Amino acid sequence: MTRKGAATLVAEKKKQNNATKVASPKIEIVRKDVKHINLKVKPSGEVILTAPTDSNKRDIEYVLKKRADWIDKKIAFFDAHRDVHEKEYVSGENFCYLGRNYRLKVIECRDLEGVKLRRGYLQVFVKDTANYEKKQRLIKAWQTQKAKRHFQKAIEKYKPIVKQEIETVRIREMKTRWGSCNPSKGYINLNLKLIEKPTECIEYVVFHELAHLVHADHSVKFYNYLNLFMPDWKKRKIRLEK
Ligand SMILES: [Zn+2]
Numbered sequence: 067m068t069r070k071g072a073a074t075l076v077a078e079k080k081k082q083n084n085a086t087k088v089a090s091p092k093i094e095i096v097r098k099d100v101k102h103i104n105l106k107v108k109p110s111g112e113v114i115l116t117a118p119t120d121s122n123k124r125d126i127e128y129v130l131k132k133r134a135d136w137i138d139k140k141i142a143f144f145d146a147h148r149d150v151h152e153k154e155y156v157s158g159e160n161f162c163y164l165g166r167n168y169r170l171k172v173i174e175c176r177d178l179e180g181v182k183l184r185r186g187y188l189q190v191f192v193k194d195t196a197n198y199e200k201k202q203r204l205i206k207a208w209q210t211q212k213a214k215r216h217f218q219k220a221i222e223k224y225k226p227i228v229k230q231e232i233e234t235v236r237i238r239e240m241k242t243r244w245g246s247c248n249p250s251k252g253y254i255n256l257n258l259k260l261i262e263k264p265t266e267c268i269e270y271v272v273f274h275e276l277a278h279l280v281h282a283d284h285s286v287k288f289y290n291y292l293n294l295f296m297p298d299w300k301k302r303k304i305r306l307e308k
Contacts, residue, residue: 165264270302
């Protein structure tokens with residue numbers, strides 16, 4: 067997956083004779099009563115630039131060029147964390163669970179609706195096989211139930227290392243992060259989507275967040291701590307982001 071760098075784009079835009087069309091990030095320029103030029107990248111990949119009412123084109127281009135790397139990184143990050151396409155919940159569709167692929171099988175049933183993992187299939191038993199919301203709800207409930215169990219397992223494994231009080235663990239649907247931690251309150255949030263990933267990746271995110279209870283920020287001390295208790299965390303991180 068390649069995306070043209072913003073720096074290249076600024077340069078190419080100036081070369082008007084270059085007829086090759088490049089896919090460029092959509093940049094919206096908003097003029098406002100503000101002091102400085104401000105940049106924001108939305109999860110959609112859209113770039114919003116807020117500029118003082120009296121700023122000129124050159125100022126704006128200068129900022130876009132200077133922050134090109136940052137823009138690229140932001141866009142790449144959102145790209146990597148966005149669902150490629152929404153699920154359709156039809157038989158044959160692929161679903162990941164703990165790093166393995168399962169094909170969905172939608173099965174009509176009379177009474178008990180639910181989800182089962184059987185013979186390499188993710189089977190969804192539903193009264194009305196065309197009911198999209200119902201299928202989505204059933205699968206999400208199943209994923210949440212599995213997530214609770216597997217995330218808890220990882221927490222139990224690493225809790226004795228960090229020896230800190232964990233107040234609340236929440237499983238949430240997050241667009242941009244795999245997990246987060248509020249060290250002062252002892253809150254841990256974990257992304258429901260993690261249940262699709264291999265156990266070693268779940269453990270990496272869990273330990274990363276738990277480690278924040280010891281070292282709140284991403285300091286050298288934090289990474290030394292990770293290296294000490296999870297020497298292969300980088301390998302796990304790469305696998306997670308793949
Ligand atoms: Zn962190």
